[in-house]
Amino acid sequence: MIQGDRILKKSAEMLAAVFIIIALWHILAVFVKNQMLPTPWQAVSEFFGIFRSTLWMHFNASTSRVAVSLLLAAAIGVPAGLVTGREEILDRFLSPVIYLIYPIPKIVFLPIIFLFFGLGDFPKVFMISLIVTFQILVTARDAAKGIPAQNVYSMTSLGANRWHIYYHVIWPACLPKILTSLRISLGTAIAVLFFVESFATTEGLGYFIMDSWSRSEFSEMFAGIIGMSVLGLMLYILVDIIETRWCRWQNL
Amino acid sequence: MIAAEKLSLTYEKDNTRVEALADITFNLRKGSSLSVIGPSGCGKSSLLFVIAGLIKPTAGKIAIDGRVPDRTNPDTALILQDYGLFPWKTVYENASLGLRVRGYNKRAQRDIVMPILEKLGLAEFARHFPTQLSGGQKQRVAIARSLALSPKLLLMDEPLSSLDALTRENLQKFILDIWFRHSLTLVLVTHNIEEAVFLGSHILVMSERPGRVIDIIENPLVGTPGFRQSSGYHQLCSRLRGLLGVVN
Numbered sequence: 001m002i003q004g005d006r007i008l009k010k011s012a013e014m015l016a017a018v019f020i021i022i023a024l025w026h027i028l029a030v031f032v033k034n035q036m037l038p039t040p041w042q043a044v045s046e047f048f049g050i051f052r053s054t055l056w057m058h059f060n061a062s063t064s065r066v067a068v069s070l071l072l073a074a075a076i077g078v079p080a081g082l083v084t085g086r087e088e089i090l091d092r093f094l095s096p097v098i099y100l101i102y103p104i105p106k107i108v109f110l111p112i113i114f115l116f117f118g119l120g121d122f123p124k125v126f127m128i129s130l131i132v133t134f135q136i137l138v139t140a141r142d143a144a145k146g147i148p149a150q151n152v153y154s155m156t157s158l159g160a161n162r163w164h165i166y167y168h169v170i171w172p173a174c175l176p177k178i179l180t181s182l183r184i185s186l187g188t189a190i191a192v193l194f195f196v197e198s199f200a201t202t203e204g205l206g207y208f209i210m211d212s213w214s215r216s217e218f219s220e221m222f223a224g225i226i227g228m229s230v231l232g233l234m235l236y237i238l239v240d241i242i243e244t245r246w247c248r249w250q251n252l
Numbered sequence: 253m254i255a256a257e258k259l260s261l262t263y264e265k266d267n268t269r270v271e272a273l274a275d276i277t278f279n280l281r282k283g284s285s286l287s288v289i290g291p292s293g294c295g296k297s298s299l300l301f302v303i304a305g306l307i308k309p310t311a312g313k314i315a316i317d318g319r320v321p322d323r324t325n326p327d328t329a330l331i332l333q334d335y336g337l338f339p340w341k342t343v344y345e346n347a348s349l350g351l352r353v354r355g356y357n358k359r360a361q362r363d364i365v366m367p368i369l370e371k372l373g374l375a376e377f378a379r380h381f382p383t384q385l386s387g388g389q390k391q392r393v394a395i396a397r398s399l400a401l402s403p404k405l406l407l408m409d410e411p412l413s414s415l416d417a418l419t420r421e422n423l424q425k426f427i428l429d430i431w432f433r434h435s436l437t438l439v440l441v442t443h444n445i446e447e448a449v450f451l452g453s454h455i456l457v458m459s460e461r462p463g464r465v466i467d468i469i470e471n472p473l474v475g476t477p478g479f480r481q482s483s484g485y486h487q488l489c490s491r492l493r494g495l496l497g498v499v500n
């Protein structure tokens with residue numbers, strides 16, 4: 001019941017947000033009167049017009065790249081972060097390394113990565129994961145560090161071993177923060193995706209947008225941009241679903 | 253049951269030393285209940301952690317049934333100061349957690365935990381999360397979790413300190429009741445003089461930090477009917493006030 005109400009309310013809010021964006025966009029487009037900025041109506045009808053013929057292929061390619069990158073980043077960043085946050089020896093050794101590497105704009109390694117891994121999907125996924133893993137790792141580590149000792153005592157006094165503590169305490173306690181970092185990483189991942197897809201590929205929304213731009217097909221370009229925002233929205237909703245299912249205790 | 257001899261504990265971290273316990277010696281027989289009372293920060297929780305085997309004393313000896321305390325010993329259960337419940341687990345999951353980590357199967361967990369929840373008036377809240385409960389209910393969940401392991405020694409850290417007076421008196425009776433019925437040995441930390449007298453067959457009075465034993469008082473009338481109204485009860489309370497330096 002309550003869950004249903006919440007979903008309904010969220011959808012209503014989402015719809016309102018979409019409406020406001022479209023309204024503002026429309027006003028701006030009418031005001032600017034330039035073919036570089038189509039009206040929302042033009043862009044949306046272009047989106048649906050070309051989705052099945054050309055756009056979906058690019059949409060698919062981008063979606064799988066981002067999804068795989070995020071999964072990979074979470075699969076590495078979360079366990080590594082949690083363990084680093086809990087095991088002091090590891091933390092003392094790893095944290096300086098992390099702090100040295102974290103601030104480097106890792107995108108500068110793109111040429112080297114292309115050199116090593118060729119021009120296929122893997123180097124793109126690798127680049128996105130590389131950047132996003134650090135964000136997730138640092139968040140997970142700090143969340144794990146912040147868990148009160150009382151929680152761990154309470155678990156050990158029940159006879160728990162190390163694995164039990166990670167499974168029953170560290171992981172659930174950090175999950176909300178991990179999901180937040182996933183949301184932030186999503187934005188980063190899509191931004192990086194756009195960048196890596198504008199090189200040496202003919203597939204993906206990044207390529208599609210840049211290509212339409214170079215051909216001055218602005219309605220197409222905006223159809224691509226809509227595609228990107230739909231992609232982001234889908235993944236956000238996915239994270240939200242995970243949160244309502246796994247963190248029910250958080251919003252009572 | 254518990255034999256402590258010249259226990260001392262010093263916390264050491266990043267070059268700061270905090271002396272928490274000094275020269276604590278006491279003996280507690282099986283089936284007794286020990287109230288530990290002392291000023292805030294004097295090391296009461298630390299003493300409990302030592303008894304539970306979560307911290308090793310810096311000096312001195314402690315034995316439970318002749319053995320060094322071991323946190324994995326299922327005969328000892330500890331209830332922490334803020335109940336130690338996990339907000340991400342339901343009442344049932346919290347209560348069965350001890351059994352779960354000890355490898356009981358689902359069926360066995362259920363068969364043990366449900367009757368206890370029922371007895372403690374928590375059955376209808378089994379699927380609730382701790383944040384949906386009152387303070388008294390949370391405390392009962394923590395007790396249920398400990399009882400599920402059928403311990404011989406129950407350690408409680410200020411179990412009732414954040415409860416209102418009414419709930420508090422009710423739960424005090426409830427703890428007495430459990431102590432009798434499960435023939436437990438009880439160690440209960442409190443900063444409330446009346447509570448120490450009402451629940452302890454022995455009362456250990458601690459000094460300011462580092463905690464030392466000021467006195468161990470025997471309280472043979474504990475649990476007798478009408479004890480709270482008796483003159484013995486009030487005399488003992490005044491005596492404790494004197495020992496703790498509380499001005500009447």
Ligand SMILES: Nc1ncnc2c1ncn2[C@@H]1O[C@H](COP(=O)(O)OP(=O)(O)OP(=O)(O)O)[C@@H](O)[C@H]1O
Nearest residue numbers: 263265270272291292293294295296297298299461
């Ligand atoms: N892990 C720790 N590291 C360093 N010092 C600690 C640690 N735990 C407790 N202390 C210090 O040891 C002293 C005793 O702490 P403890 O928690 O045992 O006192 P307490 O009597 O239970 O206090 P309260 O009545 O407030 O619960 C305090 O000065 C506290 O700051």
Ligand SMILES: [Mg+2]
Nearest residue numbers: 296297333409
């Ligand atoms: Mg304490």
